[in-house]
Amino acid sequence: MSDPCYNPALLLQTILHKDCFLVQIIISYSCLCVDGGTEVSPDTQTAAGEFLEAVFSILSSLNSLPRALTRALEGYLDRRHLWEHFYNLADSSKEEPALFKYIRSIVCESTTKLLIHLVSMMQACTDQSGPLVGKHLPENVLSKIPKEWNYIPKDPKFNEPSKNSTNLVIQALSFIFTHLPSTIASLPLPVRFLFTVAEKRLSQHARQLRSTGLLLWVLLVSLCQDLENGDTLELLSGQRLERGAKDRLSLLSECLQVSLGQQKGVPKPLVHKVLQGLEEKKPKWTSMQLQKARKLCCDSAFERVESGPAQDRGGPAELTEHKIRQLLLELCHRAGGSQHLRQIHHSIQLNEDLLRSVLSPHAETRSLPDSPLGPVVFTSEASGQNQCTTQFNPLTECNSIGRNKFDQSTFRGTEDCHPVNEMVILVLRRGATDPPEP
Numbered sequence: 439m440s441d442p443c444y445n446p447a448l449l450l451q452t453i454l455h456k457d458c459f460l461v462q463i464i465i466s467y468s469c470l471c472v473d474g475g476t477e478v479s480p481d482t483q484t485a486a487g488e489f490l491e492a493v494f495s496i497l498s499s500l501n502s503l504p505r506a507l508t509r510a511l512e513g514y515l516d517r518r519h520l521w522e523h524f525y526n527l528a529d530s531s532k533e534e535p536a537l538f539k540y541i542r543s544i545v546c547e548s549t550t551k552l553l554i555h556l557v558s559m560m561q562a563c564t565d566q567s568g569p570l571v572g573k574h575l576p577e578n579v580l581s582k583i584p585k586e587w588n589y590i591p592k593d594p595k596f597n598e599p600s601k602n603s604t605n606l607v608i609q610a611l612s613f614i615f616t617h618l619p620s621t622i623a624s625l626p627l628p629v630r631f632l633f634t635v636a637e638k639r640l641s642q643h644a645r646q647l648r649s650t651g652l653l654l655w656v657l658l659v660s661l662c663q664d665l666e667n668g669d670t671l672e673l674l675s676g677q678r679l680e681r682g683a684k685d686r687l688s689l690l691s692e693c694l695q696v697s698l699g700q701q702k703g704v705p706k707p708l709v710h711k712v713l714q715g716l717e718e719k720k721p722k723w724t725s726m727q728l729q730k731a732r733k734l735c736c737d738s739a740f741e742r743v744e745s746g747p748a749q750d751r752g753g754p755a756e757l758t759e760h761k762i763r764q765l766l767l768e769l770c771h772r773a774g775g776s777q778h779l780r781q782i783h784h785s786i787q788l789n790e791d792l793l794r795s796v797l798s799p800h801a802e803t804r805s806l807p808d809s810p811l812g813p814v815v816f817t818s819e820a821s822g823q824n825q826c827t828t829q830f831n832p833l834t835e836c837n838s839i840g841r842n843k844f845d846q847s848t849f850r851g852t853e854d855c856h857p858v859n860e861m862v863i864l865v866l867r868r869g870a871t872d873p874p875e876p
Contacts, residue, residue: 446776449783450769451762453496454503458510461493461782463796464789465514468814485816487536489785492778494540498628499772500765504740507628508635511537515636524636524652525643528660541629542660545653548624549661550674552617556610556665556690557675560683563606603686604708608715610690614661615727622653622731627743630735649725650698651732658698665691697724788815 452460465471469478470486497507514537515521523538530542583589622630630653637652647655664670665687668679679687693712695701716724733739769775786793792813 444780444783446770446779446783447759447762447766449779449786450496450766451757452786453782454500454506454757458497458506460786460793461510462513463793464785464814465490465493465510466517467789467792467796468816470514471517482816488781489816490537491540492781494537495772495774495778496769496782498544498626499769499775501627502743502761502765504627504631504743508632511632512635521636521639524633524656525640527656528663541632544625544629545657546660546664548621549657549664552614552621552661553664553671554675555613556687557671557677557679557683559606559610559613560686560690561675561677561680563603563682563686603682604712604715607686607690607693607712608719610686611693611712611716612720614694615724618654618727619731619734621657622734625653627740631740634735634737634740646699650728651735653735654728654731655698658694659700662691662694662698662700665694785814785816788817789813 468486468489469476469482470490472478493510494507497503497510500506518535520535520537523534524541526532527538527542527545580589633651633653633656637647640647640652643652650658668684671687672679689708689712692701692706692709696705696709696713769779
Protein backbone atom coordinates (compact mmCIF):
# COMPACT_ATOMS: atom_id res chain seq x y z
CA MET A 439 0.00 0.00 0.00
CA SER A 440 2.79 2.43 0.91
CA ASP A 441 5.51 0.84 -1.17
CA PRO A 442 7.84 3.35 -2.87
CA CYS A 443 6.99 1.64 -6.15
CA TYR A 444 3.69 3.42 -6.64
CA ASN A 445 1.02 0.94 -7.78
CA PRO A 446 -2.16 2.83 -8.76
CA ALA A 447 -4.17 -0.35 -9.41
CA LEU A 448 -3.43 -1.69 -5.92
CA LEU A 449 -4.14 1.75 -4.46
CA LEU A 450 -7.57 1.95 -6.13
CA GLN A 451 -8.42 -1.56 -4.97
CA THR A 452 -7.40 -0.60 -1.43
CA ILE A 453 -9.55 2.55 -1.52
CA LEU A 454 -12.64 0.62 -2.65
CA HIS A 455 -12.13 -2.32 -0.27
CA LYS A 456 -15.03 -2.88 2.17
CA ASP A 457 -17.08 0.20 1.23
CA CYS A 458 -14.04 2.50 1.21
CA PHE A 459 -13.25 1.63 4.83
CA LEU A 460 -9.75 3.08 4.62
CA VAL A 461 -11.07 6.47 3.50
CA GLN A 462 -13.69 6.37 6.26
CA ILE A 463 -10.96 5.88 8.88
CA ILE A 464 -8.85 8.76 7.59
CA ILE A 465 -11.82 11.14 7.50
CA SER A 466 -13.22 10.12 10.90
CA TYR A 467 -9.86 10.64 12.68
CA SER A 468 -9.09 13.94 10.95
CA CYS A 469 -9.95 17.58 11.59
CA LEU A 470 -12.90 17.15 9.20
CA CYS A 471 -14.92 15.53 11.99
CA VAL A 472 -13.99 17.79 14.92
CA ASP A 473 -16.56 19.96 16.67
CA GLY A 474 -17.26 23.41 15.31
CA GLY A 475 -15.79 25.08 18.40
CA THR A 476 -12.34 23.54 17.91
CA GLU A 477 -9.84 25.90 16.34
CA VAL A 478 -8.23 24.59 13.15
CA SER A 479 -5.41 26.38 11.37
CA PRO A 480 -6.03 27.58 7.79
CA ASP A 481 -3.24 25.36 6.45
CA THR A 482 -4.79 22.30 8.08
CA GLN A 483 -8.21 23.18 6.68
CA THR A 484 -6.76 23.64 3.21
CA ALA A 485 -4.92 20.32 3.31
CA ALA A 486 -7.99 18.46 4.58
CA GLY A 487 -10.14 20.11 1.92
CA GLU A 488 -7.72 19.02 -0.80
CA PHE A 489 -7.86 15.44 0.45
CA LEU A 490 -11.66 15.53 0.48
CA GLU A 491 -11.65 16.98 -3.04
CA ALA A 492 -9.40 14.14 -4.21
CA VAL A 493 -11.70 11.52 -2.67
CA PHE A 494 -14.80 13.14 -4.15
CA SER A 495 -13.22 13.49 -7.58
CA ILE A 496 -12.13 9.84 -7.68
CA LEU A 497 -15.29 8.21 -6.29
CA SER A 498 -17.79 10.46 -8.08
CA SER A 499 -16.44 9.36 -11.45
CA LEU A 500 -16.90 5.61 -10.84
CA ASN A 501 -20.31 5.10 -12.47
CA SER A 502 -20.05 1.33 -12.19
CA LEU A 503 -19.84 1.68 -8.38
CA PRO A 504 -22.54 4.28 -7.59
CA ARG A 505 -22.65 3.60 -3.83
CA ALA A 506 -18.92 4.00 -3.14
CA LEU A 507 -18.99 7.80 -2.77
CA THR A 508 -21.90 7.73 -0.32
CA ARG A 509 -20.34 4.95 1.76
CA ALA A 510 -17.12 6.93 2.08
CA LEU A 511 -18.81 10.20 3.11
CA GLU A 512 -21.86 8.97 5.04
CA GLY A 513 -20.13 8.84 8.42
CA TYR A 514 -18.66 12.31 7.92
CA LEU A 515 -22.05 13.77 6.96
CA ASP A 516 -23.73 12.06 9.93
CA ARG A 517 -21.16 13.14 12.50
CA ARG A 518 -21.16 16.78 11.37
CA HIS A 519 -24.95 16.89 10.76
CA LEU A 520 -24.46 18.20 7.23
CA TRP A 521 -27.42 16.65 5.41
CA GLU A 522 -29.40 19.90 5.66
CA HIS A 523 -26.86 21.57 3.37
CA PHE A 524 -28.15 19.49 0.46
CA TYR A 525 -31.56 21.19 0.61
CA ASN A 526 -29.98 24.68 0.47
CA LEU A 527 -27.26 23.70 -1.98
CA ALA A 528 -28.38 26.25 -4.59
CA ASP A 529 -27.69 29.11 -2.15
CA SER A 530 -23.96 29.74 -2.45
CA SER A 531 -24.04 32.83 -0.19
CA LYS A 532 -24.10 30.79 3.03
CA GLU A 533 -20.98 29.45 4.70
CA GLU A 534 -20.59 25.73 4.10
CA PRO A 535 -17.96 22.95 4.10
CA ALA A 536 -15.80 22.62 1.02
CA LEU A 537 -17.47 19.33 0.04
CA PHE A 538 -20.67 21.10 -1.01
CA LYS A 539 -18.79 23.44 -3.31
CA TYR A 540 -17.64 20.41 -5.30
CA ILE A 541 -21.17 18.98 -5.38
CA ARG A 542 -22.67 22.30 -6.49
CA SER A 543 -20.07 22.63 -9.21
CA ILE A 544 -21.14 19.30 -10.76
CA VAL A 545 -24.87 20.08 -10.51
CA CYS A 546 -24.52 23.59 -11.97
CA GLU A 547 -22.28 22.33 -14.76
CA SER A 548 -25.11 20.11 -15.99
CA THR A 549 -27.35 23.15 -16.60
CA THR A 550 -24.78 25.19 -18.55
CA LYS A 551 -25.93 24.01 -21.98
CA LEU A 552 -29.55 24.70 -21.05
CA LEU A 553 -28.74 28.26 -20.02
CA ILE A 554 -26.73 29.01 -23.17
CA HIS A 555 -29.55 27.76 -25.40
CA LEU A 556 -32.19 29.72 -23.45
CA VAL A 557 -30.18 32.93 -23.79
CA SER A 558 -29.90 32.39 -27.55
CA MET A 559 -33.67 31.84 -27.78
CA MET A 560 -34.48 35.05 -25.91
CA GLN A 561 -31.90 37.11 -27.78
CA ALA A 562 -33.31 35.99 -31.14
CA CYS A 563 -36.69 37.56 -30.33
CA THR A 564 -36.93 41.26 -31.22
CA ASP A 565 -37.87 43.43 -28.26
CA GLN A 566 -41.22 45.03 -29.12
CA SER A 567 -41.82 46.72 -25.81
CA GLY A 568 -40.70 50.08 -27.20
CA PRO A 569 -38.91 52.97 -25.48
CA LEU A 570 -39.80 54.24 -22.05
CA VAL A 571 -41.76 57.25 -23.38
CA GLY A 572 -44.09 54.91 -25.25
CA LYS A 573 -45.34 53.29 -22.06
CA HIS A 574 -48.87 53.87 -20.84
CA LEU A 575 -49.11 57.03 -18.73
CA PRO A 576 -51.40 57.26 -15.70
CA GLU A 577 -54.51 59.47 -15.78
CA ASN A 578 -53.11 62.13 -13.42
CA VAL A 579 -50.21 62.69 -15.84
CA LEU A 580 -52.41 62.72 -18.96
CA SER A 581 -54.68 65.38 -17.46
CA LYS A 582 -51.74 67.80 -17.14
CA ILE A 583 -50.61 67.55 -20.78
CA PRO A 584 -51.49 70.77 -22.69
CA LYS A 585 -54.20 70.32 -25.35
CA GLU A 586 -52.17 72.19 -27.96
CA TRP A 587 -49.71 69.30 -27.94
CA ASN A 588 -52.35 67.09 -29.53
CA TYR A 589 -51.00 64.09 -27.59
CA ILE A 590 -52.89 60.87 -28.35
CA PRO A 591 -52.43 58.18 -25.65
CA LYS A 592 -51.60 54.72 -26.91
CA ASP A 593 -53.90 51.77 -26.54
CA PRO A 594 -53.25 50.05 -23.16
CA LYS A 595 -53.25 46.64 -24.82
CA PHE A 596 -49.85 47.46 -26.35
CA ASN A 597 -48.39 47.79 -22.84
CA GLU A 598 -48.62 44.05 -22.32
CA PRO A 599 -45.82 41.89 -23.67
CA SER A 600 -46.39 40.85 -27.22
CA LYS A 601 -47.96 37.52 -28.03
CA ASN A 602 -44.69 36.55 -29.67
CA SER A 603 -42.78 37.02 -26.40
CA THR A 604 -45.35 35.01 -24.45
CA ASN A 605 -45.14 32.14 -26.91
CA LEU A 606 -41.36 32.30 -26.71
CA VAL A 607 -41.44 31.89 -22.92
CA ILE A 608 -43.79 28.92 -23.37
CA GLN A 609 -41.33 27.38 -25.83
CA ALA A 610 -38.44 27.98 -23.43
CA LEU A 611 -40.35 26.36 -20.57
CA SER A 612 -41.15 23.40 -22.81
CA PHE A 613 -37.47 23.17 -23.75
CA ILE A 614 -36.45 22.94 -20.09
CA PHE A 615 -38.88 20.13 -19.27
CA THR A 616 -37.99 18.30 -22.50
CA HIS A 617 -34.30 18.15 -21.60
CA LEU A 618 -34.78 17.64 -17.86
CA PRO A 619 -34.37 13.82 -17.97
CA SER A 620 -31.24 14.04 -20.13
CA THR A 621 -29.79 16.69 -17.80
CA ILE A 622 -30.26 14.38 -14.82
CA ALA A 623 -28.81 11.48 -16.81
CA SER A 624 -25.66 13.52 -17.51
CA LEU A 625 -24.85 13.66 -13.78
CA PRO A 626 -22.56 10.90 -12.45
CA LEU A 627 -24.39 7.99 -10.85
CA PRO A 628 -22.49 8.31 -7.53
CA VAL A 629 -23.69 11.91 -7.19
CA ARG A 630 -27.28 10.89 -7.95
CA PHE A 631 -27.14 8.14 -5.34
CA LEU A 632 -25.72 10.59 -2.79
CA PHE A 633 -28.74 12.86 -3.32
CA THR A 634 -31.09 9.87 -3.03
CA VAL A 635 -29.67 9.00 0.40
CA ALA A 636 -29.72 12.67 1.43
CA GLU A 637 -33.41 12.94 0.48
CA LYS A 638 -34.24 10.11 2.90
CA ARG A 639 -32.45 12.01 5.68
CA LEU A 640 -34.44 15.21 5.01
CA SER A 641 -37.88 14.02 6.10
CA GLN A 642 -38.72 17.52 7.34
CA HIS A 643 -38.79 18.72 3.72
CA ALA A 644 -40.85 15.80 2.39
CA ARG A 645 -43.78 18.05 1.41
CA GLN A 646 -41.64 20.37 -0.74
CA LEU A 647 -39.79 17.47 -2.37
CA ARG A 648 -42.85 15.30 -3.01
CA SER A 649 -43.21 16.09 -6.73
CA THR A 650 -39.57 16.55 -7.72
CA GLY A 651 -37.22 14.85 -5.30
CA LEU A 652 -34.11 16.46 -3.84
CA LEU A 653 -31.82 16.42 -6.88
CA LEU A 654 -34.44 17.86 -9.25
CA TRP A 655 -35.35 20.45 -6.63
CA VAL A 656 -31.74 21.65 -6.27
CA LEU A 657 -31.15 21.62 -10.03
CA LEU A 658 -34.29 23.64 -10.87
CA VAL A 659 -33.79 26.12 -8.02
CA SER A 660 -30.21 26.66 -9.21
CA LEU A 661 -31.51 27.13 -12.75
CA CYS A 662 -34.03 29.75 -11.57
CA GLN A 663 -31.32 31.72 -9.79
CA ASP A 664 -29.07 31.68 -12.85
CA LEU A 665 -31.92 32.86 -15.10
CA GLU A 666 -32.26 35.97 -12.93
CA ASN A 667 -28.51 36.63 -12.76
CA GLY A 668 -27.62 38.69 -15.81
CA ASP A 669 -23.88 38.62 -15.10
CA THR A 670 -23.82 34.82 -15.00
CA LEU A 671 -25.81 34.55 -18.22
CA GLU A 672 -23.57 37.02 -20.06
CA LEU A 673 -20.48 35.17 -18.82
CA LEU A 674 -21.79 31.80 -20.01
CA SER A 675 -23.15 32.96 -23.36
CA GLY A 676 -20.37 35.42 -24.16
CA GLN A 677 -22.84 38.06 -25.35
CA ARG A 678 -24.45 41.10 -23.82
CA LEU A 679 -28.10 40.68 -22.88
CA GLU A 680 -30.70 43.16 -24.07
CA ARG A 681 -33.28 44.50 -21.69
CA GLY A 682 -36.11 42.59 -23.31
CA ALA A 683 -34.18 39.31 -23.13
CA LYS A 684 -33.52 39.84 -19.42
CA ASP A 685 -37.23 40.44 -18.79
CA ARG A 686 -38.22 37.28 -20.65
CA LEU A 687 -35.62 35.20 -18.81
CA SER A 688 -36.83 36.62 -15.50
CA LEU A 689 -40.41 35.70 -16.47
CA LEU A 690 -39.23 32.20 -17.32
CA SER A 691 -37.64 31.92 -13.86
CA GLU A 692 -40.91 32.97 -12.20
CA CYS A 693 -42.82 30.35 -14.18
CA LEU A 694 -40.39 27.65 -13.05
CA GLN A 695 -40.69 28.75 -9.42
CA VAL A 696 -44.50 28.60 -9.57
CA SER A 697 -44.39 25.15 -11.14
CA LEU A 698 -42.20 24.03 -8.22
CA GLY A 699 -44.45 25.73 -5.67
CA GLN A 700 -41.52 27.82 -4.50
CA GLN A 701 -42.63 31.38 -5.26
CA LYS A 702 -43.86 33.41 -2.31
CA GLY A 703 -46.95 35.55 -2.73
CA VAL A 704 -49.50 35.69 -5.53
CA PRO A 705 -48.08 34.89 -8.99
CA LYS A 706 -48.42 37.47 -11.75
CA PRO A 707 -51.27 37.05 -14.27
CA LEU A 708 -48.72 36.66 -17.05
CA VAL A 709 -47.16 33.70 -15.23
CA HIS A 710 -50.56 32.00 -15.11
CA LYS A 711 -50.98 32.75 -18.81
CA VAL A 712 -47.68 31.07 -19.68
CA LEU A 713 -48.33 27.99 -17.53
CA GLN A 714 -51.89 27.70 -18.83
CA GLY A 715 -50.65 28.00 -22.42
CA LEU A 716 -48.16 25.17 -21.89
CA GLU A 717 -50.81 23.00 -20.23
CA GLU A 718 -53.22 23.55 -23.13
CA LYS A 719 -50.59 22.55 -25.68
CA LYS A 720 -49.32 19.55 -23.70
CA PRO A 721 -51.77 18.40 -21.00
CA LYS A 722 -50.11 16.84 -17.92
CA TRP A 723 -46.83 16.77 -19.82
CA THR A 724 -44.73 18.67 -17.26
CA SER A 725 -45.62 16.26 -14.44
CA MET A 726 -44.78 13.31 -16.72
CA GLN A 727 -41.36 14.79 -17.49
CA LEU A 728 -40.69 15.34 -13.79
CA GLN A 729 -41.56 11.71 -13.05
CA LYS A 730 -39.37 10.52 -15.91
CA ALA A 731 -36.41 12.52 -14.58
CA ARG A 732 -37.03 11.38 -11.02
CA LYS A 733 -36.97 7.70 -12.03
CA LEU A 734 -33.31 8.19 -12.94
CA CYS A 735 -32.61 8.75 -9.23
CA CYS A 736 -34.54 5.78 -7.82
CA ASP A 737 -32.91 2.70 -6.29
CA SER A 738 -33.77 0.48 -9.27
CA ALA A 739 -31.61 2.66 -11.55
CA PHE A 740 -28.53 1.99 -9.40
CA GLU A 741 -29.30 -1.72 -9.01
CA ARG A 742 -29.39 -2.18 -12.78
CA VAL A 743 -25.92 -0.66 -13.08
CA GLU A 744 -24.45 -2.74 -10.27
CA SER A 745 -25.98 -6.02 -11.46
CA GLY A 746 -23.98 -8.19 -13.84
CA PRO A 747 -22.74 -11.72 -14.52
CA ALA A 748 -19.91 -11.37 -12.00
CA GLN A 749 -22.23 -10.37 -9.17
CA ASP A 750 -24.21 -12.74 -7.00
CA ARG A 751 -27.81 -11.89 -6.44
CA GLY A 752 -28.05 -9.60 -3.46
CA GLY A 753 -24.29 -9.60 -2.92
CA PRO A 754 -21.63 -6.94 -3.49
CA ALA A 755 -20.03 -6.41 -6.85
CA GLU A 756 -16.82 -8.34 -7.37
CA LEU A 757 -13.80 -6.12 -7.93
CA THR A 758 -11.74 -8.30 -10.22
CA GLU A 759 -8.32 -7.25 -11.43
CA HIS A 760 -9.74 -6.64 -14.91
CA LYS A 761 -12.43 -4.34 -13.52
CA ILE A 762 -9.91 -2.43 -11.42
CA ARG A 763 -7.79 -1.89 -14.54
CA GLN A 764 -10.83 -0.59 -16.41
CA LEU A 765 -11.71 1.82 -13.62
CA LEU A 766 -8.12 2.99 -13.42
CA LEU A 767 -8.05 3.63 -17.15
CA GLU A 768 -11.17 5.78 -16.87
CA LEU A 769 -9.70 7.75 -13.98
CA CYS A 770 -6.40 8.42 -15.71
CA HIS A 771 -8.21 9.82 -18.74
CA ARG A 772 -10.03 12.35 -16.56
CA ALA A 773 -8.47 15.71 -15.78
CA GLY A 774 -6.55 15.46 -12.50
CA GLY A 775 -7.35 11.77 -11.98
CA SER A 776 -3.76 10.59 -11.58
CA GLN A 777 -2.89 13.58 -9.41
CA HIS A 778 -5.80 12.89 -7.03
CA LEU A 779 -4.79 9.24 -6.73
CA ARG A 780 -1.25 10.25 -5.78
CA GLN A 781 -2.60 12.69 -3.21
CA ILE A 782 -4.63 9.94 -1.53
CA HIS A 783 -1.59 7.65 -1.67
CA HIS A 784 0.52 10.30 0.05
CA SER A 785 -2.08 10.74 2.82
CA ILE A 786 -2.07 6.97 3.40
CA GLN A 787 1.72 7.02 3.71
CA LEU A 788 1.65 9.88 6.22
CA ASN A 789 -0.89 8.09 8.43
CA GLU A 790 0.33 4.51 8.05
CA ASP A 791 0.89 4.02 11.80
CA LEU A 792 -2.64 5.15 12.61
CA LEU A 793 -4.14 2.88 9.97
CA ARG A 794 -2.16 -0.09 11.30
CA SER A 795 -3.41 0.53 14.84
CA VAL A 796 -7.04 0.76 13.71
CA LEU A 797 -6.92 -2.19 11.32
CA SER A 798 -4.98 -4.53 13.61
CA PRO A 799 -6.91 -7.44 15.23
CA HIS A 800 -6.32 -5.99 18.72
CA ALA A 801 -7.27 -2.42 17.79
CA GLU A 802 -9.83 -2.17 20.61
CA THR A 803 -7.20 -2.64 23.29
CA ARG A 804 -4.83 -0.05 21.86
CA SER A 805 -5.11 3.65 22.47
CA LEU A 806 -4.98 5.94 19.47
CA PRO A 807 -2.94 9.16 19.47
CA ASP A 808 -4.85 11.81 21.40
CA SER A 809 -5.18 15.15 19.63
CA PRO A 810 -8.00 17.75 19.56
CA LEU A 811 -7.74 17.78 15.77
CA GLY A 812 -7.44 14.02 15.42
CA PRO A 813 -4.23 12.11 14.74
CA VAL A 814 -4.56 12.19 10.93
CA VAL A 815 -1.99 14.36 9.15
CA PHE A 816 -2.60 16.02 5.79
CA THR A 817 -0.26 18.02 3.58
CA SER A 818 -1.54 20.50 1.05
CA GLU A 819 -0.47 20.42 -2.57
CA ALA A 820 0.98 23.93 -2.32
CA SER A 821 3.27 23.06 0.59
CA GLY A 822 4.34 19.87 -1.16
CA GLN A 823 5.30 21.82 -4.26
CA ASN A 824 7.31 24.27 -2.18
CA GLN A 825 9.26 21.42 -0.63
CA CYS A 826 9.90 19.81 -4.00
CA THR A 827 11.16 23.03 -5.54
CA THR A 828 13.90 23.55 -2.93
CA GLN A 829 17.13 23.89 -4.91
CA PHE A 830 20.25 21.89 -4.11
CA ASN A 831 22.99 24.05 -2.60
CA PRO A 832 26.36 22.25 -3.05
CA LEU A 833 28.21 24.56 -0.63
CA THR A 834 25.77 23.86 2.18
CA GLU A 835 25.57 20.13 1.53
CA CYS A 836 29.35 19.64 1.29
CA ASN A 837 30.03 21.74 4.37
CA SER A 838 27.59 19.63 6.39
CA ILE A 839 29.80 16.59 5.73
CA GLY A 840 32.84 18.29 7.24
CA ARG A 841 36.21 19.40 5.87
CA ASN A 842 38.06 16.54 7.56
CA LYS A 843 36.27 14.05 5.33
CA PHE A 844 38.03 15.42 2.25
CA ASP A 845 41.65 14.20 2.01
CA GLN A 846 43.28 16.25 -0.73
CA SER A 847 46.51 14.23 -0.55
CA THR A 848 44.80 11.24 -2.11
CA PHE A 849 43.92 13.18 -5.23
CA ARG A 850 45.51 11.48 -8.25
CA GLY A 851 43.51 13.00 -11.05
CA THR A 852 46.29 15.02 -12.70
CA GLU A 853 46.89 12.42 -15.37
CA ASP A 854 43.22 12.58 -16.41
CA CYS A 855 43.14 16.37 -16.62
CA HIS A 856 45.43 16.94 -19.62
CA PRO A 857 45.63 19.34 -21.32
CA VAL A 858 44.38 21.39 -18.30
CA ASN A 859 46.90 23.95 -17.07
CA GLU A 860 49.03 22.57 -14.21
CA MET A 861 48.64 25.82 -12.27
CA VAL A 862 44.86 25.30 -12.19
CA ILE A 863 45.31 21.79 -10.83
CA LEU A 864 47.74 23.05 -8.18
CA VAL A 865 45.30 25.71 -6.95
CA LEU A 866 42.49 23.22 -6.77
CA ARG A 867 44.61 20.82 -4.70
CA ARG A 868 45.54 23.43 -2.11
CA GLY A 869 41.99 23.57 -0.82
CA ALA A 870 39.98 26.44 0.54
CA THR A 871 41.91 26.59 3.87
CA ASP A 872 45.15 27.89 2.37
CA PRO A 873 45.53 31.66 2.72
CA PRO A 874 45.62 33.56 -0.58
CA GLU A 875 48.99 34.71 -1.85
CA PRO A 876 49.77 38.42 -1.41
